[in-house]
Amino acid sequence: MSQHTLDHAAASEVFNRDEPRVDWHDETLWWVRQKRDRASKGIPEWEDLREAASRIKHHVLSNMDVLLETFERNAQNNGVTVHWAANAQEHNEIIHSLLAKKGIDRMIKSKSMLTEECHLNDFLRSKGIEVIDTDLGERIVQLRQEPPSHIVLPAIHLKKSDVGDTFHEHLGTEKGATDPQYLTEAARQHLRETFLTRRAALTGVNFAIAETGGFVVCTNEGNADMGAHLSEIHIASMGFEKIIPKAEHLGVFLRLLTRSATGQPVTAYSSHFHRPRPGQEMHIVIVDNGRSTQLGREDFRNSLKCIRCGACMNTCPVYRRSGGHSYHNAVAGPIGSILAPNLDMRKNADLPFASTLCGSCSNVCPVKIDIHDQLYKWRQVLAKEGYVGGMKKTSLQLAAKVLASPTLFKLSFNTARAVLRMAPWAANNPLNAWSIHRELPDAPKESFRQWYEKNRK
């Protein structure tokens, strides 16, 4: 986890040292993006669906308190206990107290990016509670003591030989085995025993329905269901923005979610939980952790419309070539880069700069978040608040001065041309980060202005 100390640019440089691997990472994600394109083109009303999803989410943002209170009331009537957590610490403590009350020291967990955001596993481990992640990708990275590098494809940064090595060490698979079928079967056997012996299961929440007080969890593997239905206590953690008004709105979101994520028409399981099974306890923890602050930032509140499909990551030329860990945040890629500065501006000031602003993220987003506009706006906020590093700030301030003055402009460009002609090494050297992957063009003998002054008659 040494990546955490590097900023995005420095971590990307490390990632880029193995070029064939970067190419593979890039191509694999682009392949997922292409599957998304094929799936979306199979739906003639795709753009209308995106618009509907976007508008439902806008309503949700504007009616959040009412929807959450309605949800709470209906969930309670269903026999579910509802908890509210203002921040990560409180979320973790609530879960710990629920387990402690039942004397449980081992829990299984299906995919929940919120628990990554809250660092729940570390917290529970410090309290002597073992947590086993059951999504295959998450289990792989957990065994390697790494964070997930993608919200939908947690182990996308690994090759099958890496997984083979990890499973050989931890699950006793044959040395050198790399067949995905064989490795998946080993994980199935290993985790099946775990499912059958754990009394507590935690799941995430894809959608919470205000009208009925229920929630929907989507998986391909069936791990959320295996955990929840065999447990005596099921805890579901949700960021409060997961609320939707009515069950009928699920039609819109379930049609968009998996097609955007992996190109499948829907996940293998879309499970709707409303009441605990007899003898079971069911709890929902509604988490804020900075979301209400983000709701108040007019330029950035739309980031809360996100349904965590990962399409913006798969399409992003920077994400594909820098890897999820370079973003040092639970949610990586373009969407992570507009969520993270809200959580901690100082720590995440580099992330809105990890983009070419090409806009591909906004084009594929199923709920029409203006991701690249927000990346651009965060840069301005971060600069204004003093979180942008010295070099970038000084050079841009200098540029502003030069561009504002015709005399300075003329002087500096004449000088630059002379320097480039006589001493190109002064610009093309390792001290100039810009020239690491680029070469400056040959400088012409005269500028356009000089040419124009000579030839204007």
Place this chain on the structure above:
Amino acid sequence: MSTSRESILSAIRKNKPDLLPLPDKFTFESNYPDVLEQYQQTLQMIGGTVEVVPDLPTVSQRIGELFPNFKEVTVTIPDLRYLADVDLENITDPHELEDINLAIIPGRYGVAENGAIWVTEQEMKQRALPFITQHLVLVIRAETIVPNMHEAYERIQVDETGFGTFIAGPSKTADIEQSLVVGAHGARSLVVFIIK
């Protein structure tokens, strides 16, 4: 705990934008020339097997051929109960389902656009059953297949029972180098019989 509830809700009230209405239009029609044909194609694409059969006795016969000499079989369709050697009536703890090899369950609705079948707690009896079983058979009637998810939700009351799920194909993963592997944690195979 209640203090956090109040502080979260009051921060939301302070920070939320002005009320925006829900869109009027959020459901769409899918006009497949043949909904049954579309359903079959989609299910095969996502790794399921599908057979159109005339009646339950044919289902019974085909199960015998597809799953010969299977032990630890459980059935929640009354007319096919004779195929079972495990009686769910005797099971109270879902952990007792750990050795189930085959579960045969009726579905409520099929969805042509994505191959999903809506199954509730009422049909599965035990929530864990369709997931913990090694192999799963779902039986639906052709007339219950709807074109898309909007129409499915029109027919479903999601909170009619405590649990309901859309099952679309067998359990699967692509978490190792994006190679699709069928049989992750849930059922290794799904056979859908459509009675027409």
